[in-house]
Amino acid sequence: MRIVSIGGGPAGLYFSLLMKKADPGHDITVVERNRADDTFGFGVVFSDATLESFAEADRESYAEITGNFAHWDAIDIHYRGEVLTSRGHGFAGIARQRLLDILQRRCAELGVRVEYQTEVGDLAAYADADLVVGADGVNSVVRGRHAGEFQPHVDWRPNKFVWLGTTFPFDAFTFLFKASEHGLWRVHAYRYDASTSTFILETTEPTWRRAGLDQADEDRTLAFVELLFADELRGHRLLKNRSFWRSFPTVKNAAWHHKNIVLLGDAAHTAHFSIGSGTKLAIEDAIALARALQRGGEVEKALADYEEDRRPEVERLQRAAQVSLGWFEEMERYHGRLEPIQFAMSLLTRSLRVTHENLKTRDSRFVAEVDRWFAGRAEQQARAPVGGARTPPPMFTPFRLREMVLSNRVVVSPMCQYSAEDGTPNDWHLVNLGSRAVGGAALVIAEMTDVSREGRITPGCTGMYRPEHQAAWKRIVDFVHAASAAQVALQLAHAGRKGSTRRLWEGMDEPLPEGNWPLVSASALPYLPHSQMPKAMDRSDMDAVREEFVRAARMAEQAGFDMLELHMAHGYLLASFISPLTNVRRDEYGGTLENRARYPLEVFDAVRSVWPAAKPMSVKISATDWAEGGLDADDAVGFARRLREHGCDIITVSTGQTVPDQKPVYGRLYQTPFSDRIRHEADVPTMTVGNIASYDDVNSILTAGRADLCVLARGHLYDPYWTRHAAYEQGWDLPWPDQYVSVKGFTPRED
Numbered sequence: 001m002r003i004v005s006i007g008g009g010p011a012g013l014y015f016s017l018l019m020k021k022a023d024p025g026h027d028i029t030v031v032e033r034n035r036a037d038d039t040f041g042f043g044v045v046f047s048d049a050t051l052e053s054f055a056e057a058d059r060e061s062y063a064e065i066t067g068n069f070a071h072w073d074a075i076d077i078h079y080r081g082e083v084l085t086s087r088g089h090g091f092a093g094i095a096r097q098r099l100l101d102i103l104q105r106r107c108a109e110l111g112v113r114v115e116y117q118t119e120v121g122d123l124a125a126y127a128d129a130d131l132v133v134g135a136d137g138v139n140s141v142v143r144g145r146h147a148g149e150f151q152p153h154v155d156w157r158p159n160k161f162v163w164l165g166t167t168f169p170f171d172a173f174t175f176l177f178k179a180s181e182h183g184l185w186r187v188h189a190y191r192y193d194a195s196t197s198t199f200i201l202e203t204t205e206p207t208w209r210r211a212g213l214d215q216a217d218e219d220r221t222l223a224f225v226e227l228l229f230a231d232e233l234r235g236h237r238l239l240k241n242r243s244f245w246r247s248f249p250t251v252k253n254a255a256w257h258h259k260n261i262v263l264l265g266d267a268a269h270t271a272h273f274s275i276g277s278g279t280k281l282a283i284e285d286a287i288a289l290a291r292a293l294q295r296g297g298e299v300e301k302a303l304a305d306y307e308e309d310r311r312p313e314v315e316r317l318q319r320a321a322q323v324s325l326g327w328f329e330e331m332e333r334y335h336g337r338l339e340p341i342q343f344a345m346s347l348l349t350r351s352l353r354v355t356h357e358n359l360k361t362r363d364s365r366f367v368a369e370v371d372r373w374f375a376g377r378a379e380q381q382a383r384a385p386v387g388g389a390r391t392p393p394p395m396f397t398p399f400r401l402r403e404m405v406l407s408n409r410v411v412v413s414p415m416c417q418y419s420a421e422d423g424t425p426n427d428w429h430l431v432n433l434g435s436r437a438v439g440g441a442a443l444v445i446a447e448m449t450d451v452s453r454e455g456r457i458t459p460g461c462t463g464m465y466r467p468e469h470q471a472a473w474k475r476i477v478d479f480v481h482a483a484s485a486a487q488v489a490l491q492l493a494h495a496g497r498k499g500s501t502r503r504l505w506e507g508m509d510e511p512l513p514e515g516n517w518p519l520v521s522a523s524a525l526p527y528l529p530h531s532q533m534p535k536a537m538d539r540s541d542m543d544a545v546r547e548e549f550v551r552a553a554r555m556a557e558q559a560g561f562d563m564l565e566l567h568m569a570h571g572y573l574l575a576s577f578i579s580p581l582t583n584v585r586r587d588e589y590g591g592t593l594e595n596r597a598r599y600p601l602e603v604f605d606a607v608r609s610v611w612p613a614a615k616p617m618s619v620k621i622s623a624t625d626w627a628e629g630g631l632d633a634d635d636a637v638g639f640a641r642r643l644r645e646h647g648c649d650i651i652t653v654s655t656g657q658t659v660p661d662q663k664p665v666y667g668r669l670y671q672t673p674f675s676d677r678i679r680h681e682a683d684v685p686t687m688t689v690g691n692i693a694s695y696d697d698v699n700s701i702l703t704a705g706r707a708d709l710c711v712l713a714r715g716h717l718y719d720p721y722w723t724r725h726a727a728y729e730q731g732w733d734l735p736w737p738d739q740y741v742s743v744k745g746f747t748p749r750e751d
């Protein structure tokens with residue numbers, strides 16, 4: 001086979017040596033614009049796990065690479081004058097130049113031809129090759145020449161960074177955070193040989209400009225950074241090597257191959273340096289491509305196999321890298337606000353993939369310290385003892401809202417059961433909520449319960465507008481209080497334009513075939529094109545609905561609920577005022593966020609004024625509409641701030657369901673970043689909800705300060721005893737009801 005690799009970086013060289021090693025008959029040329037010893041940058045870093053695949057692919061280069069490694073296992077975080085250390089991370093660094101030397105030598109040994117100082121501008125010269133490999137890095141010419149086929153997408157990130165070196169031998173992977181009169185600076189530093197370290201400085205563009213670095217050449221940059229970090233560098237110098245300020249591009253391509261041309265490494269995809277995986281991905285691509293080709297058969301088929309094999313792993317890493325780079329872009333939010341140990345947890349778990357449990361396996365001492373700190377804070381906040389001889393897992397610490405004290409941090413999310421008759425809850429609701437309260441969650445929120453008959457979503461929705469409703473709810477609340485330690489809340493709502501529809505299992509959001517009732521909303525816009533047209537509320541409608549909320553709140557108090565949640569999410573009536581997609585009013589209730597928030601806040605104030613001062617209130621919001629022109633996270637922070645000022649105790653942060661053509665980005669804990677942002681920027685406690693699936697998720701979220709309470713919906717449908725089972729797995733003793741004490745002698749068998 002005649003193979004040409006455009007680019008002699010890690011991807012091009014490693015792929016070429018693997019192919020030549022597999023079949024010396026291949027004719028392989030690497031075309032590289034630089035000289036052999038001419039490289040940008042300083043060191044690269046690999047995790048221990050990555051190295052195993054290198055060993056399998058080529059023992060010789062593996063032995064040489066690892067022989068040149070600087071190893072470390074600790075991460076040091078310098079923050080507000082303290083240094084926090086987390087161990088057990090297992091990294092190794094090597095100079096990029098050393099790595100390239102090793103790969104170049106190995107290529108030469110095997111007979112790969114490398115043409116240095118050859119700039120490729122046009123692919124015509126390689127038209128007769130059997131395979132053309134685009135391993136030409138982030139600004140790939142190969143990708144550019146076939147942009148129509150590869151469909152690249154390049155997302156230029158807003159932060160500025162510069163890649164420097166230093167003679168200071170950092171003995172851990174080190175993050176430095178420092179505030180100056182210009183703003184906040186972040187450094188990612190690690191040693192890659194006995195006496196040299198990589199030193200990447202990153203900051204926001206406004207800080208960079210305020211410091212005059214937009215006008216600085218390499219020498220001025222060096223002088224500025226040496227002065228700023230004089231204490232940390234302890235007299236050591238910084239080193240430059242084409243150290244220009246850059247912005248990071250996240251590169252993606254819809255396709256990685258076209259006919260006999262294929263993209264590898266940075267040409268195909270990039271992952272932010274804060275998760276240090278660019279070279280690892282490049283080499284793993286090379287291994288996967290070589291393996292696919294060595295299976296024989298058509299080249300095009302092998303390229304398709306390579307892409308199919310690699311894409312899921314690469315996309316997973318890119319998603320983690322995206323969350324990680326977001327943390328660094330927005331960390332002004334945490335700096336100075338979080339105590340050092342929580343700041344460290346927030347940093348270490350930033351990609352939402354390293355968790356409380358992972359960290360415990362790596363460094364149990366560090367996590368024990370985190371848990372002790374967290375329990376101490378919880379004890380102070382709740383004014384309640386955490387209990388037990390040992391420090392509780394974070395999820396089993398108390399939390400106070402006004403006079404209501406929750407015994408742990410797990411909440412059952414409100415979930416419509418569509419099983420009521422004209423609004424009256426029945427035995428299904430008693431068993432549904434009762435069993436989840438016995439299951440150990442500290443707070444059970446009863447389903448969306450409507451303040452009027454016309455405010456229901458479906459004929460099966462529960463209500464709080466007739467005396468029978470109050471009595472039926474009281475029976476359930478009394479049971480929860482008698483049978484468990486759980487508190488119980490009611491979620492009050494009006495369905496607005498999403499009302500008069502079928503039950504979930506009969507066609508969610510679809511209009512009823514018959515027996516419809518009239519709808520109201522912020523504006524006269526139907527939900528689906530074929531949904532009923534709602535009436536835009538006039539002032540008398542607004543007065544009437546507000547009074548219905550007040551009536552329902554009074555009834556909820558009589559029924560004995562401990563807390564009220566107002567539903568201002570998911571496109572229902574109050575949410576329809578907040579989103580610009582559903583509110584196109586021209587009066588004082590439409591237009592600016594101030595105006596759109598006016599009516600929901602009026603309802604909140606009216607309910608708050610009749611709800612007992614000792615009992616808390618929460619509001620559930622959609623923090624983004626996931627739609628063009630809709631509500632975004634900035635608006636959500638603004639709205640949350642107003643809610644806090646009006647006396648809202650905690651905000652449940654959900655997203656979407658405002659419009660049917662939303663484009664949500666789902667994933668692990670996908671709504672938690674919104675909770676994190678609102679909690680810190682609006683300075684209000686939050687409950688996070690959405691794809692929380694393990695006790696480790698809960699402990700990670702809490703200790704990193706991303707929310708105060710964790711809410712599970714489907715997790716609790718799957719397992720009503722979710723909290724009890726989480727306690728068992730963590731060895732935490734959660735008292736059982738008297739009727740069930742004999743379970744103490746029972747051990748579930750795992751086989």
Ligand SMILES: Cc1cc2nc3c(=O)[nH]c(=O)nc-3n(C[C@H](O)[C@H](O)[C@H](O)COP(=O)(O)OP(=O)(O)OC[C@H]3O[C@@H](n4cnc5c(N)ncnc54)[C@H](O)[C@@H]3O)c2cc1C
Pocket residue numbers: 006007008009010011012031032033034043044045046118119120121135136137138139140141162163200264265266267273276277278279280281282
């Ligand atoms: C600040 C920073 C820090 C990083 N830190 C790490 C880290 O710690 N760990 C890690 O794993 N990765 C790190 N990376 C990423 C890493 O550098 C890349 O992901 C990795 O080098 C990708 O390898 P590659 O072979 O695909 O591309 P490259 O290494 O970019 O190689 C491409 C090669 O193609 C050549 N070339 C380009 N165009 C042409 C042309 N037209 N004609 C001829 N030759 C051409 C280039 O000269 C280059 O040698 C970092 C990146 C940055 C920016």
Ligand SMILES: Cc1cc2nc3c(=O)[nH]c(=O)nc-3n(C[C@H](O)[C@H](O)[C@H](O)COP(=O)(O)O)c2cc1C
Pocket residue numbers: 413414415416417447448491567569620654689690691692711712713714715
């Ligand atoms: C069957 C069902 C009914 C729901 N009903 C409500 C509701 O009444 N009120 C509400 O705010 N959210 C409701 N939701 C949304 C959940 O409360 C929660 O926000 C969402 O399911 C995400 O959490 P999860 O990933 O843990 O399921 C419902 C979800 C389900 C699955």
